[in-house]
Amino acid sequence: MIPYVRSLWYMAAWAEEVPSGSFLTRKVLDQPWLIMRLEDGSFTMLADRCPHRFAPLSRGRREGDSVFCGYHGLGFNALGKCVHNPFGTMMPPGAKVATYPILERHSALWFWPGDKEKADPELIPDFSFVEGPAVHQRAHLTMQANYELVTDNLMDLSHAEFLHDKTFGVNGALFVGRHAVRVDDTGAVWNNWDMDASTPPDWAKLLLAGDEKVDQWLHMRWHAPASMALFIGMAHSNSERTRLVVPPMCNPHIITPETSRSSHYFYTSEPGEEAAELARRVFVEEDEPMLEAVQEALGDGDLWSANPVSLPSDAGAIRARRELMKLRGLEVD
Numbered sequence: 001m002i003p004y005v006r007s008l009w010y011m012a013a014w015a016e017e018v019p020s021g022s023f024l025t026r027k028v029l030d031q032p033w034l035i036m037r038l039e040d041g042s043f044t045m046l047a048d049r050c051p052h053r054f055a056p057l058s059r060g061r062r063e064g065d066s067v068f069c070g071y072h073g074l075g076f077n078a079l080g081k082c083v084h085n086p087f088g089t090m091m092p093p094g095a096k097v098a099t100y101p102i103l104e105r106h107s108a109l110w111f112w113p114g115d116k117e118k119a120d121p122e123l124i125p126d127f128s129f130v131e132g133p134a135v136h137q138r139a140h141l142t143m144q145a146n147y148e149l150v151t152d153n154l155m156d157l158s159h160a161e162f163l164h165d166k167t168f169g170v171n172g173a174l175f176v177g178r179h180a181v182r183v184d185d186t187g188a189v190w191n192n193w194d195m196d197a198s199t200p201p202d203w204a205k206l207l208l209a210g211d212e213k214v215d216q217w218l219h220m221r222w223h224a225p226a227s228m229a230l231f232i233g234m235a236h237s238n239s240e241r242t243r244l245v246v247p248p249m250c251n252p253h254i255i256t257p258e259t260s261r262s263s264h265y266f267y268t269s270e271p272g273e274e275a276a277e278l279a280r281r282v283f284v285e286e287d288e289p290m291l292e293a294v295q296e297a298l299g300d301g302d303l304w305s306a307n308p309v310s311l312p313s314d315a316g317a318i319r320a321r322r323e324l325m326k327l328r329g330l331e332v333d
Contacts, residue, residue, distance in 0.1 A: 001260050002302060004029050005327045006114030008225050009124045011254045011266055012045065012102060013109045014138045023067065025058045029113060030259050034058050035102065036078070038065045044078040045111050047098040057097070106130050107138065108254070108266065114331075125188070125223040129250040136268035137276060141283060145291035147255045147263040148303070148321060151226045153291060154253050155191050155317035157218050163290060167282050173198035173216055181315045189222040189323060191316025197237045200245070204234060207245055213237040214245055222320045224327055226255035226263075261295055 010028065012035060018024045024035045025048055032048040034057055048056045050069040060070035066083060068075040074095060075084030082095035100111040101119040106127040112119035130136050143150055153159060158174050177195035184190060195216040200208060208214070219231040230251045236243040254266040269279040298306060303321075310318065 001300070003328060003332070004113070004257060005225055005324060005331060007112075007118055007331065008114070008327070009110040009112055009119075009227075010225060010256045011108050011227065011264075012111045012256065014140060014266065015043075015104050015107055015109055016138065017140065018043065018109070022062060023058060025056075026264075027258050028111070028264070029257055032056065032058075033100070034067065035109065036062065036065070036067070038078055043102050043104060043109055045100045045102040046076065046078075046080055049097070050074060051095055051097065052092070125186075125221075125227045125229070127227075127229060127252050127254075129229075130252055130268060134247070134250070135271050137271050138266075138268050139276065139279065140267075141265050141280075142258060143263050143265055143283075143288050143291060144261065145263060145288075145295040146261055146298075147226050147257040148324070149291055149294055149298075150255045150263050150265065151222070151228070151320055152303075152314075152317040153287060154228050154230075154255075155189075155220060155222060155320050156313050157191070157193060157220065158311075158313040163286050164282055167278065167286065177216075179313065179315070181319050183319070183323075187223070187323070189316060189320050191220045191222070191319075193218040200234070204245055208236075215239075215241055217241075220253075220316065222316070224320075224324050225257075228253040228255070260300070 012028060013024055013026060018035055018037045020037060026033055026035060034046045034048040036044050038044060046057065048058050050057055050071065052072055052074055055069055055071035057067050057069055060068045065078045066075050068084065073086040074082055076097050077083045080097035080099040082091045085091055100113055101116055102109055102111040103121060105124045107130050108127065110124050161172065161174055173195040174193055176198060177193050180192045182190050197213045198216055200214045215235045215237050217233045221229045230253060232249040233241065234245040235241040236245060251268055252266065256264040258264050265283065267279065269275040
């Protein structure tokens with residue numbers, strides 16, 4: 001299995017997913033974890049595995065900021081230290097639970113699986129748009145595909161013309177647009193499509209006069225390991241993008257490995273059931289079956305070992321993969 005890069009921030013959950021007074025269980029990077037909101041409002045992330053007989057701590061109970069194993073009663077505090085032994089006052093040697101640094105930023109919980117001394121919060125990508133001014137409806141799902149395959153899908157939006165032709169297609173505008181890939185000074189990879197004087201999507205024609213053309217843009221930003229943000233805009237042609245047809249949109253698409261063959265997908269949609277249903281249709285009914293089929297075709301093999309054909313539209317996805325390979329190489333060295 002290809003190793004995960006450890007010295008990075010990964011998203012564990014939306015903060016609102018963690019229930020007060022209890023805990024959230026979530027498998028990430030092939031291991032089960034338990035996440036608690038502490039009484040002071042901060043968070044802790046403990047391995048969901050008692051060191052005594054390896055029972056899941058989530059099968060126990062929480063008291064204050066401690067969790068007690070439901071098998072033999074050992075209690076652990078928010079730092080993973082054993083603080084209660086029902087069989088005596090001495091704490092068993094080695095009775096501790098692994099922890100990851102975890103903190104809340106932009107309504108999300110981020111964890112650092114590498115060297116704790118290097119866990120700099122300033123390295124968390126900027127997703128401040130999730131908190132306003134537009135209202136975002138936060139959501140999470142799990143896809144049965146490797147996180148890099150999900151990233152490939154998002155970093156090559158040309159698939160929208162085929163897979164999402166009834167939901168998210170742009171009426172062939174991508175084929176006449178300008179495509180550019182760049183890396184900014186934060187290390188983010190940008191995969192940008194700019195489609196000037198293009199035919200608008202069918203839904204937008206209702207907002208326009210006659211056969212009016214529009215300038216459209218789809219800009220996807222990637223930070224390692226798989227934290228992406230999509231910036232969408234549409235303006236009347238020849239207005240230098242000042243006369244917007246609709247307000248610009250920003251959406252997070254943040255992927256965290258659950259296992260080597262499954263991924264957590266964190267995203268937002270506009271408020272309301274209709275918007276939530278559209279997002280579900282795009283991700284669950286259109287993206288997921290295709291990505292699962294690709295995963296099944298690859299099995300446990302790596303994409304590169306299968307010798308894939310590359311298209312010009314793959315440039316952004318390939319660049320993101322190469323950047324991740326560099327980071328992985330630095331940790332191996």
